[in-house]
Amino acid sequence: MKRAIAKRKVLALLAFTILLDTFPYYALSTATNGTGFIPLPAYPYIWVAGVFGLQPLFLNFTAILIAASAMSEEYEQGTAELLLSKPVRRNDYFAGKFLGGFILFLIILAFNILLSVGSAFTFFGPQASLEILPGLFIVQAFSSLIFYSLAFMLGELVRRSSLAYIFSSAVFFASFIISGYLGLIYSLTGKEFYRTVQIYLPTSPANSLPVQYASPLLPQTVGIVLRFVGADNTIVPTIELSVAILLAYTVTAIVLAAGYFWYADISRRMG
Amino acid sequence: MSDPSSQGPLVLQFQNTVKDYGGKKIGPVDLNIGNGEIVGFLGPNGSGKTTCVRLMLGLIRPSSGNVRVNGYDPISRHVQALNHVAYSPELPNIQTFLTPTELLTLVLHELEFKGDKEDEIKRVLELVGLIEYRDTKVGKLSKGMVQRLSVAQALIGNPELLVLDEPMLGLDPAGSAHFREVFREFATGGKGTVFMSSHMMNEVESLCTSVLIIHSGRILFRGSSSEVIRKVLDYSVVTVEAQGLQQETINSIKEMPNVSQVTINNQTIEIIIKGHEDIRPDLSDLIVKSGAKLYTIKTADNMLERAYIEALKKNGVDR
Numbered sequence: 405m406k407r408a409i410a411k412r413k414v415l416a417l418l419a420f421t422i423l424l425d426t427f428p429y430y431a432l433s434t435a436t437n438g439t440g441f442i443p444l445p446a447y448p449y450i451w452v453a454g455v456f457g458l459q460p461l462f463l464n465f466t467a468i469l470i471a472a473s474a475m476s477e478e479y480e481q482g483t484a485e486l487l488l489s490k491p492v493r494r495n496d497y498f499a500g501k502f503l504g505g506f507i508l509f510l511i512i513l514a515f516n517i518l519l520s521v522g523s524a525f526t527f528f529g530p531q532a533s534l535e536i537l538p539g540l541f542i543v544q545a546f547s548s549l550i551f552y553s554l555a556f557m558l559g560e561l562v563r564r565s566s567l568a569y570i571f572s573s574a575v576f577f578a579s580f581i582i583s584g585y586l587g588l589i590y591s592l593t594g595k596e597f598y599r600t601v602q603i604y605l606p607t608s609p610a611n612s613l614p615v616q617y618a619s620p621l622l623p624q625t626v627g628i629v630l631r632f633v634g635a636d637n638t639i640v641p642t643i644e645l646s647v648a649i650l651l652a653y654t655v656t657a658i659v660l661a662a663g664y665f666w667y668a669d670i671s672r673r674m675g
Numbered sequence: 676m677s678d679p680s681s682q683g684p685l686v687l688q689f690q691n692t693v694k695d696y697g698g699k700k701i702g703p704v705d706l707n708i709g710n711g712e713i714v715g716f717l718g719p720n721g722s723g724k725t726t727c728v729r730l731m732l733g734l735i736r737p738s739s740g741n742v743r744v745n746g747y748d749p750i751s752r753h754v755q756a757l758n759h760v761a762y763s764p765e766l767p768n769i770q771t772f773l774t775p776t777e778l779l780t781l782v783l784h785e786l787e788f789k790g791d792k793e794d795e796i797k798r799v800l801e802l803v804g805l806i807e808y809r810d811t812k813v814g815k816l817s818k819g820m821v822q823r824l825s826v827a828q829a830l831i832g833n834p835e836l837l838v839l840d841e842p843m844l845g846l847d848p849a850g851s852a853h854f855r856e857v858f859r860e861f862a863t864g865g866k867g868t869v870f871m872s873s874h875m876m877n878e879v880e881s882l883c884t885s886v887l888i889i890h891s892g893r894i895l896f897r898g899s900s901s902e903v904i905r906k907v908l909d910y911s912v913v914t915v916e917a918q919g920l921q922q923e924t925i926n927s928i929k930e931m932p933n934v935s936q937v938t939i940n941n942q943t944i945e946i947i948i949k950g951h952e953d954i955r956p957d958l959s960d961l962i963v964k965s966g967a968k969l970y971t972i973k974t975a976d977n978m979l980e981r982a983y984i985e986a987l988k989k990n991g992v993d994r
Contacts, residue, residue: 482764485764489762489838490785491753491758492753493753493754672725
């Protein structure tokens, strides 16, 4: 954790979070000032723009950035060799690396939510339905596990942080883009096959679950804000299926990473 | 090569151990290291030294055969095997944002150290001469200081087996001498065992009770420095420092039994003798009786290095 914080990458992520959670609200308040662009009844729910708007891209990508280097950087810098030459259980080391990075991610996630609410309050006045935030925090954390676990697994398998970033990002963006195309083809052809494939792509449950959780708990007026940030349409039909797909991807990735870590030799420091 | 000649209870065993990297195979290695030994592990680059060290630390799996550390398999019983084992790598991979105190606190935490952590950290930092730098970031320490810290993180927590990879690298002569004493003290009276991989022959010769020479994954020689020298070399070398030596005396030295070559360099004479007979008593008599002033007479310092080079030559390694 200390190493992660010491790295500028984390500071950059925090700075980026601040930028993404403040400037859009300022711009939005300026743009809507007196125009009715966003109706007055939606003002108390404008916080959802920051919370849901960032999930599809920024939060999943943040999870990838943190997880891809969690194991691989230890090999690259030779610290895995030093740590594992101590009487440390490999399971403990593995769990420590996974959880350490994920806790860091949770801090950024909490920061994102708090900053969104703070900015919304500052530019649009008192916010409502904030009691759902703890539950939403847990759901967003769970949703992000899918790309966190995939990146963590790839980091362990390739043991090079740069390659792990590239492969994980490729999976993420490919899933994101293909999902868009499949949705378009489905809407044009009506063929169920394209819809089914789209549902099981990793980005679909990751982006659907937070909306599926929060929508029933928020008033109808929030729909305007959700539409504004493109988070009004869930791809996966049910919350149960979203959870099941997320679990399947996450557990598979963790099992593969743990199996490889247990059976493969510990790599030496790379130049 | 089997070698059961170890002292005391075994702390380290290789039983027909092979590591196959696909294109390159290390082993089979058979090796027993007993408690209280200071073992110098010598071999050229790529000979298998690091592989053996990584096998004993459970960082890699043997392709066949067994490795036992304190009687346990370092892979399947990692914690039990390495419970009292400490490792100092050649190039210490220590996070630069940590201070020595933070690093050692972390190590004690990993070791689940029960005693007073502050006292233990202070003791070890004083032992390696880093107490003044306890709160300095590792990134600001010199190479020699980082090497000292690497040894410190190995010595902390009362280990019983020290595995050291080039521990004197980057140390000044005073530091090397100090560490020699630290390691000797560590192993005195069978308290601990030191397994030291090194290219510094003089360090190994002066410190180690046992020497291993490895090449192409096979242990070529094992024994004390003098045993290895006798096994490998068919000659010995005596150096004499004297003043006022006459040509007649030098001729007499050349005519001594088994003397094959005499080389003079100012006041120092190097005498090469066939075999390992000790001619020093006769030689000193001869020099003193000639009226010359005899300052020193001793076996050459670099005999282990000569034996090592010769051993490798015999196995097809020229450099």
